[in-house]
Amino acid sequence: MKRVLRADQVSQSPSVLDQHSHDESYHTPRRPDAVVFPESTEDVVHIMQVSAQFRVPVVPFGVGSALEGHVVPVKGGITVDTSRMNRILEVRPDDFLVKVEPGVTRIELNEALRPYGLFFPVDPGANASLGGMAATNASGTTTVRYGAMKDNVRSLTVVLADGSVIQTASLAAKSSSGYNLTGLFVGSEGTLGVFTEIWLKVVGLPEHIVGARAVFETVSDAVRASTAMVGTGLLVSRVELVSALYIDVFNRLEGTDFPVHPTLFLEFGGTRGAVESSVEMAREIAADEGCQRWTAVEDASERTRLWKVRHEAAHTFMKQFPGYGHMATDVCVPLSKLPGAIANAERLLESEGVRGSMIGHVGDGNFHVSLAVRPGDKGDLERANAVNKGLVEYALSVGGTCTGEHGVGLGKRKYQALEHGNALNVMRTIKSALDPDGRLNPGKLIDA
């Protein structure tokens, strides 16, 4: 490796290896054999050629904010850290496009776009790298309006297992030319190739934004209200459900006195007139579904304050358990199945005697249960896994998925056969055809 890169681009120092041995999840760390820091597509080509020659695994690494062990090099090998590939290569305001290297983070990109009156709308919460977000098909609070990464990546430059370089698509807003490789590579978790350049769709900053909070008696009422708002075509840019239990924890730890009820956190964005009309209709829909208290604010700092409970929900929950690891479940179900899935989650927490709490991207049917797991505590892990398994089995039984946005990584491999059936064979066929040696992020996604 030191023959194809500069000495400062290759590290085997214990601290660097440790830093690349884990992500933010509860999965067991494992050191890579070496970490490399490419600065260009050409560097990645050279790395891949070495990997091919010596049959050594290659594991791409962004900022390490993954939640399912995606970057843990379970079979050792070379970790490809993209942090030096962090240039914004081109901003094209008239085409609503931007070209970035994979190490650029979401917040860095949005800072660079602001002077153009543009932003990149996918917001998973963490300040993840855009390469990592593309690799896991990340989404988040704005997906109800703007879609997931697969809807916002226009084209990828990818270095394949054999070191060849492809462009997955043109820059046209739509195309029916050839197979949709962008769709295939987004969400492939580094198992089909390493992304080295990414063209992303960007959108205009909304002229006017309003934040709102709506308190309901039951989760079902809140979900019905959310579904009606989205179905009516209101300009909802975020709609998040926070469970009563989270609010209770927040009140106790932060000294606040929010009503301890299921609460929707909403954001509306667009032209002023359109937003005002949407907010008014949303308030009426919420009232129809039994909303007990409705608060709406325009000012940016007031919006931040209003949304604080939601933004800090997982963090606040974990504050109760210093030293514990965080397991976040991630099922996503058809909208009408969401109240049932949430009720099932509450039953599971109760029956397993596990302390957990729930937030949901209710516009998409996706919700997370935060579970606190003592590292190395077999009992904790078993109980948390039992909750997760129960959630996934319920979700699959109603047409849902085991992971709405975190990805498969290590933690969700065990559910792939149940979720995909015969389609898993097609995935394995594609993987074998494009990575016959199994060198690309081995042990992840479909690779048991």
Place this chain on the structure above:
Amino acid sequence: MKRVLRADQVSQSPSVLDQHSHDESYHTPRRPDAVVFPESTEDVVHIMQVSAQFRVPVVPFGVGSALEGHVVPVKGGITVDTSRMNRILEVRPDDFLVKVEPGVTRIELNEALRPYGLFFPVDPGANASLGGMAATNASGTTTVRYGAMKDNVRSLTVVLADGSVIQTASLAAKSSSGYNLTGLFVGSEGTLGVFTEIWLKVVGLPEHIVGARAVFETVSDAVRASTAMVGTGLLVSRVELVSALYIDVFNRLEGTDFPVHPTLFLEFGGTRGAVESSVEMAREIAADEGCQRWTAVEDASERTRLWKVRHEAAHTFMKQFPGYGHMATDVCVPLSKLPGAIANAERLLESEGVRGSMIGHVGDGNFHVSLAVRPGDKGDLERANAVNKGLVEYALSVGGTCTGEHGVGLGKRKYQALEHGNALNVMRTIKSALDPDGRLNPGKLIDA
């Protein structure tokens, strides 16, 4: 075949074979050896098993409205006509989902959805089958707002080359589980499998719709206005450019007196307040870009009248050339490159001495030049091909694609290497892995 299906499901009558020998394009017809009419996924499995046993090609057929020879069985074999698989299997208003068989047409589906206050937004103009639309990743006038088929297919049931059946995805609104097979199969033009059931996303019918027409001095002015309207986040649901030449032809044939200038046809949809605010802002943007005349109407029949020139554009153009065949070009370019691409098209028509005219989905950068070709006239075809080639080469040189929505079929295969470069190898690898005998719609898309 007659052993696995009923006698009335298999035909070799000359008229049936002729009917399945062509689509709506200028490509040379070729009869299949037999046409089969499956009524279920199981029927298609049996057909595929026969195909595998005797190594006979299988060509799926919807209503035959393709524009690039997709359904022409260039190597003979079995044409699978899906017209008897025309049931709407399930409507789930609360999940914004509908499950259809592939033979259901777009208009049939929308009639069935209307009582629920829902509609399926992809509108390619033709009353195509939804199976065919999914197979070509069709789009059309509403794509600027609602996306193409790839954005609106939730999951597919597919019969693969070996007769096995897969479900490409769950019904969840988003997922990061496994490879995105839905993305891969949509647009695969029957070359990877036969679709037998399709889950589609549907959306609420807008409360209020306004149609508008805006006349400009130049194509560039019109494109700048369109880009600004979309960029500002106005509720534009359609924005179409019709060239002065089309308007002139329309005036002459229909006795109207529309200004012979580049004209934008617009539609706005959403809640009343939001639409009214969008229309007002759109009018201001148009004026800023030099719009000379702006007309907006609310009433449904007035909207239809307003849009007549656009809806009948291609048909009206071809009326001038009775007995001619229609070649429709289909390049799509980044928005900022659209005025240059259109100017290039006008130069090409002039230099090749070809009578053609242009309409454009200007919100997406996609435009069609209609070319009239006398069947069997080698000179006509050569000149039309020269125009198409010039359009495609220009589009590819500015980051565009050879086909925005019609698909590759037979006619665009020759541009695949230039457009996709190394990525074409990946497409071929996938095709070989999933259809090793090359039985699925041979000769189409990437198969030269």
